Amino acid sequence: MQHKSSHISWQNSMIARQDRQLRNRHNSCTLWFTGLSGSGKSTLAFALEQALHSRNIASYVLDGDNIRHGLNRDLGFSSDDRKENIRRIGEVSKLFVDAGLIVLSAFISPDEGDRLMVKEMFQPGDHIEVYVKCSLAECEKRDPKGLYKKARSGQISNFTGIDSKYDVPGSPDLIIDTEHMTVDESLAALLAYLEERNYLASP
Numbered sequence: 001m002q003h004k005s006s007h008i009s010w011q012n013s014m015i016a017r018q019d020r021q022l023r024n025r026h027n028s029c030t031l032w033f034t035g036l037s038g039s040g041k042s043t044l045a046f047a048l049e050q051a052l053h054s055r056n057i058a059s060y061v062l063d064g065d066n067i068r069h070g071l072n073r074d075l076g077f078s079s080d081d082r083k084e085n086i087r088r089i090g091e092v093s094k095l096f097v098d099a100g101l102i103v104l105s106a107f108i109s110p111d112e113g114d115r116l117m118v119k120e121m122f123q124p125g126d127h128i129e130v131y132v133k134c135s136l137a138e139c140e141k142r143d144p145k146g147l148y149k150k151a152r153s154g155q156i157s158n159f160t161g162i163d164s165k166y167d168v169p170g171s172p173d174l175i176i177d178t179e180h181m182t183v184d185e186s187l188a189a190l191l192a193y194l195e196e197r198n199y200l201a202s203p
Contacts, residue, residue, distance in 0.1 A: 017097075017098050017099075017100060018203065020098075020099055020100030021100045021203045022202070022203060023100065024057075024058045024100045024101070025056070025202040026057050026058070026102070026199065026200050026201065026202060026203070027102075027198065027199045027200075027201070027203050028096075028097045028098075028099070028100045028101055028102055028103075028126075028199075029097060029102055029103075029125065029126050029127070029128055029199055030093040030094070030096070030097055030102075030103045030104075030105055030122065030126060030127050030128065031045075031048070031102070031103070031104050031105065031128045031130050031190070032093070032105050032107070032109070032115070032118065032119075032127060032128065032129050032130060033045055033104065033105065033106040033107070033130045033132055034107065034108065034109045034110075034115060034129065034130070034131055034132065034169060034172075035108065035131060035132030035133065035134060035178075036108065036134060036136060036139045036160060036161050036166055037108060037139060037145070037147055037148070037159075037160060037161065038134070038138075038139035038140070038142045038143060038144055038145075038147075038148070039132040039133070039134035039139055039178055040132055040134065040176075040178040040183070040186070041064075041106040041107070041108075041132045042061075042063050042064075042065075042106045043183060044106075044130075044132060044176065044178070044183070044186055044187065044190065045061045045063065045104040045105075045106040046061055046063075046104075047183055047186075047187050048104055048187060048190050048191070049061050049104055051187060051191060052102060052200075055200065057102060057200060058100065058101045058102070059101055059102040059103065059104060060096060060101055060103055060104070061103075061104045061105075061106065062089055062092060062093060062096075062103060062104065062105045062106070062107075063106050064106060064107040064108060067085075067088075067089060068085075071088060071092070072084075072085050072088055072089075077158050078158070079111075082110075082111070082114070083111070083114050083117075085107075086107065086109050086111075086114040086115070086117070086118060087114075087117065087118070089105055089107060089118070090117065090118035090121045091121065093105050093118075094121050094122060094126075097122070097126050102194075102199065108160050108166070110160045110164065110165065110166040110167060111167055112167035112169070112170065115129065115167075115169070125197075128173045128174065128193075129169060129172045129173050129174070130172065130173065130174045130175075130176060130190070131168070131169040131172035131174070131175045131176070132176050132178055133175050133176065133177045133178065133179065134177070134178045134179045135179055136161045138179045139161065140161075147159065148161075148162065151163070173193075174189070174190070174193050176189060176190065
């Protein structure tokens with residue numbers, strides 16, 4: 001494990017986060033979408049991004065698969081690599097929040113301890129955990145990428161929900177039940193949550 005160098009120091013910007021939020025005319029935060037593969041995390045994140053864009057809200061999706069194509073391409077799916085994957089995304093999400101954006105982070109993030117590690121990186125109110133609830137049976141029925149089929153046949157190991165556990169969030173900020181809610185209904189619930197708590201209002 002690499003350790004922090006004693007020769008580096010934090011450099012402060014002359015532009016504060018509040019200045020960026022005022023420029024963008026809305027507050028910033030991270031919505032952390034967690035749930036099984038196939039539950040609809042990415043679908044909801046990209047739908048919300050589109051809805052926010054239409055309202056002139058600056059946002060960006062950090063998607064699990066997309067991140068592994070670049071930033072985290074050196075990581076596998078061992079317990080340690082998964083933890084590092086989530087840690088890096090937590091740090092990137094925090095930077096986006098400081099930049100004044102609403103960042104939509106969509107990751108299975110199966111371990112409760114890893115999710116807590118990310119939450120503790122943020123100031124109160126800056127991190128919103130969204131549990132995208134959907135049963136394993138329904139996710140496996142959907143299987144949009146064919147991953148469950150490969151996991152069942154042994155082509156993929158350590159697959160969450162099959163031979164690797166998923167810790168259901170104990171106290172998420174918001175639960176979106178995609179097994180019983182349409183995308184439009186789910187999107188409406190997400191927007192209502194943000195509106196009620198003034199994330200979309202000018203600070």
